Amino acid sequence: MISGLIFHKVGMTRIPDENGNFVPATVLRLDGGVIVGVRQINGEKRVILSFDRAKEKNVPKPIIGILRKAGVNDTFKILKEFKLLGSTEVSPGQKIRVDIFSVGEKVDVIGVSKGKGFQGAMKRWGFAGGPDSHGSMSHRRVGAIGCRTDPGRVWKGKKMPGRMGYNKVTVKNLKILYVDTDKELIAVKGSVPGWIGAKVIVRKKESR
Amino acid sequence: MASVKSREYIRDLESKFLRNDLPELKTGQKIKVWTKYKEKDKEREVPFEGIVISVRGSGTNKTFTVRNTTSGVQVDRIFPYHSPYIVRIEILQDSPRKKAKLYHQQF
Numbered sequence: 001m002i003s004g005l006i007f008h009k010v011g012m013t014r015i016p017d018e019n020g021n022f023v024p025a026t027v028l029r030l031d032g033g034v035i036v037g038v039r040q041i042n043g044e045k046r047v048i049l050s051f052d053r054a055k056e057k058n059v060p061k062p063i064i065g066i067l068r069k070a071g072v073n074d075t076f077k078i079l080k081e082f083k084l085l086g087s088t089e090v091s092p093g094q095k096i097r098v099d100i101f102s103v104g105e106k107v108d109v110i111g112v113s114k115g116k117g118f119q120g121a122m123k124r125w126g127f128a129g130g131p132d133s134h135g136s137m138s139h140r141r142v143g144a145i146g147c148r149t150d151p152g153r154v155w156k157g158k159k160m161p162g163r164m165g166y167n168k169v170t171v172k173n174l175k176i177l178y179v180d181t182d183k184e185l186i187a188v189k190g191s192v193p194g195w196i197g198a199k200v201i202v203r204k205k206e207s208r
Numbered sequence: 209m210a211s212v213k214s215r216e217y218i219r220d221l222e223s224k225f226l227r228n229d230l231p232e233l234k235t236g237q238k239i240k241v242w243t244k245y246k247e248k249d250k251e252r253e254v255p256f257e258g259i260v261i262s263v264r265g266s267g268t269n270k271t272f273t274v275r276n277t278t279s280g281v282q283v284d285r286i287f288p289y290h291s292p293y294i295v296r297i298e299i300l301q302d303s304p305r306k307k308a309k310l311y312h313q314q315f
Contacts, residue, residue: 010214014268015225020292027218185221196214
């Protein structure tokens, strides 16, 4: 069985879980999932999969070459390698469906978080900020950033304002609430890093 | 931006969880809602009677609010319309109001 797949984030909604309680859910859609190669590294079988359907003119020629060599006629933009769990036999050209995931299973979702731009220390690091009133002029300021003569400099890695977001984020143990093999949709409980349309990796827990 | 297509996927997914067996609700209606209630290993049906003061939301997010006065205390209960906990809804009195929300009214 393949250890994971790349999905597109479709959006959020609320759907009932197995107890009938409405829970927040993120809808994810699979676009692709065709095997283009199988290889062995250190005795571990790995599968190269293709995702994200695109026009041929928008895809680098080396990727198209790999796809055609594997006998894949559709054009995909992304190639990504995943582990092969268990002793399933797979061959190039085979399409992996979303039913490798089952309802109730827990998965990890890896994505790139939304970019927040240049942010202050209060939003970025959760600093307390200064007082709002009584003559205070230090509302959202960082405050002191160092000591005195010793060390006479600011520590490396000091938390300060700067670019926030657009980091690789892993959310662990999200429960799968829904799987639709025909429409290639799944829904996981809770939120997932990234914007709508972003690509996220959904990884099986066993492949950690 | 949420594309038209992504909204379609969500609507399609939500449609699997929508209930078509319940009557359409309007504000002003007097209704009785029967809900499932789990008690250890027994399952009971509990009624809640009152007047619909609000129907809001769409898809699985649709909820309605029922207001009732029990022993001098006003009780508002908000139900998710498509909840599997709702067994059935009886419409006792159908007198729709002109207002969409009846938050100001005492019953």
